[in-house]
Amino acid sequence: MKAQKNLYRKSFSLITAFLVLITVSLVVAVIISYNLTAKYVENEFSSKKIEVQEQTIKPYTDFFQIKIPEITSYQGFLDSASAANYSATVFKNYPFVRRVLFYDIQIGNPSATARFSNNAGISVKAIYQFKPKHNKVKGLKDMAWSNAEDFREMALKLSNFISVADTSRLPTQDEIFHTFYNVTPDKISYLNIPRREDIRIYQSLLKHENTKAFYKQNMMTFLLDAHGLKVKNTHPELYQQVTIQPVVYDPLDVEGARKITEVTLPGAFSNFKLYFTATNEHLKREIDRRFLPIGAIVLLIYIFLVLISWLIYRNLNVNLKVFKLQYDFINNFTHEFKTPVSVIKIAGSNLKGDAELSERQRRHYGKILDEEADKLNELMNKLLSFTQLENRSITVKREEIDIREFVNGYINTFKIKYPDFKLEYTIDEVTRFYSDPVLLGSIFQNLMENAYKYSHPGKKELFINIRPDKRNIVFSFTDKGIGMARYEQGDVFKKFYRIENQYNQNGSVGLGLAFCKELVNFMDGEITVDSKLNIGSTFIVTLPLGH
Incomplete structure (x- = not known):
């Protein structure tokens, strides 16, 4: 019996060691998964700002790539009325545009009515200013001279382009951007793109100074305000607050109770940035939220392993008990058989011995044989009856x-x-x-x-x-x-x-x-x-x- 107890203790120790192992593994898995989740959230805090930036500047991108090039479709024939209508649609759809300046440009020898011109014969007849919900303002001298630099820069680009343009092919996108766009902080100037036949005419026109012909071009300058952009925080779970700030904005976080990241806006808004902030508590809640299903999965795996351990322990325990019962049964059943068999053997040896037995001795040995046989018969009948009961073979x-x-x-x-x-x-x-x-x-x-x-x-x-x-x-x-x-x-x-x-x-x-x-x-x-x-x-x- 001692061997069975030792076996049981060894099995119990093995199960205990297994439980300790999976418990330690659970704790380690929870710690590692939580730290990985925290690291993942931190990485997303730094990377997801690009998505917020893209959604925030999407109206500006549409304005730059779609709305501004519409000016070219007028082929230089915009007037004050049509420019006002165009500006009205800009103000309606793009609230970050604060003002629009419309330059009515002519190419040829400068006329007496031109406000200002360059040496290449590109001059401005009139300038119109449009504001949201305000009437146009036309040909103000101080306004004209205050914006002379914008015109001169665009006129210089145009004259350089005309002088070297290859009219056998269309201009490349890079040529278009560098010639017909002028993007500076809070301002975009655009000159309509002339056709190839127009460029050939301009080349001929600018070579003959005495020609009296004039050709129209349209130029518009859009004055922008970055605060007119609507911030679209597509990840509120990461960023508590997203604001538009100047690039030089850098407040101090003395206590370190919040996390900060930023991304610069493109193009005309390059002097501004999106400024992202979130408290540590906010990020911790997000980490906990994301960790919850991971922790639940780890816990289910742990419960599953504990259940397996319990089943193994139960089976070992049951098997041990069955083994012990069988061992006791064989031991005791052997003893039960051994005793009457030994008595029968002794009585039989005496009966077949050479010594003469009295009648009283023969009856005594006969009684012993009969009693011991009854014991064996009773034991065998009990086992047989038990088997018959279990098999339901009796009625x-x-x-x-x-x-x-x-x-x-x-x-x-x-x-x-x-x-x-x-x-x-x-x-x-x-x-x-x-x-x-x-x-x-x-x-x-x-x-x-x-x-x-x-x-x-x-x-x-x-x-x-x-x-x-x-x-x-x-x-x-x-x-x-x-x-x-x-x-x-x-x-x-x-x-x-x-x-x-x-x-x-x-x-x-x-x-x-x-x-x-x-x-x-x-x-x-x-x-x-x-x-x-x-x-x-x-x-x-x-x-x-x-x-």
Whole structure:
């Protein structure tokens, strides 16, 4: 038995080590996954700002790539009225445009009415200013001279382009951007792109200073305000606040209680930036939110592994108990067989010996052989009957039983067998019932044998009470034996189970009560036990009355 205990301890230690290992692995996995989640959120805090920037400047991109080039479609024939209509659509759709300056340009020898011109014969006839919800302002001298630099820069670009332009092909996008656009902080100037045939005419026109022909071009300058952009925070889970600030804006975060990142706006808004802020608590909530499903998955894996550990432990425990029961059964069953076989062998040796035996000795040896054979037969019959009950290969033969006569028969038998066994019984309000007398007799015999076997010398007493209970009959067997602990009462009806005590070290294979339970179940009844250690036990058998 010592080997089995050691095996159990080793198995338990293995399961404990496995539980410790997966618990430590769980803690490490949780820490690593949380740190990785935190790092991932921090990386997103730094990278997702580009998405916010793209969504915020999308109107500006549309304005720059789609709306401004519409001026070219007028082919230089914009006037103050059409320029005003064009400006109205700009103000409506692009609130970051604060003012629009429209330059009515002519190419040829400067006229007397031109406000200003360059040496290449490119001059301005008039300038119109448009504001949201305001009337146009036309040809103001101070306004004209204040914007002379914009015109001169665009006129210089145009004259340089005309002088070297290859009219056999279309201008490249790079040539278009560098010639017809002028992008500076808060300002975009655009000159309509002439056709190739127009460029050839301009080249010819600028070479002949005395020509009197004039050709129109349109130029517009858009004055922008970055604060007119609508910030679109597409990641509020990362950024608590997104604002447009000058590039030189850099407030101090003395306590370090918030996280900051920024990205510069493109083009005419290059002197501004998007400024992103979030408190550490805000980011921690986002980290916790993202970590929650990861933690739940890790926890489920842990529970799954713990469940596997518990199943392994339970199976080891059950297997150990089964092994121990089988070991005890083989050990005790061997002893049960060995004793009568040894006695039979001794008696047989004496009978076949050379010595003369008296009649009294022969009868004595014959009695021994008969008794030991009965013991072996009884043990084999019990095993056979147990197997038949489990396989349901026998049938219940219901007969009318006279209870008093039935009980008296077994009491008288046991008084002869055990003279020191005190037996009493009472029968309340029932005289007969229908059942199988052989099976019921086996129940009586096993319970009465148990009461005698597991009682202290001098206290071998058994009281049997029989009473009706609705449609059932109840048999109570109450002894004053050694009793049993409460935790063992659920196991005593299990096959091969034996309570460890001095009364069952020899001569018990753990089948008696298990056999009784199988019999009672087979007869559609129920058996229970109520016991107190060193006080006694009461076995209660409930069977149907039958008819």
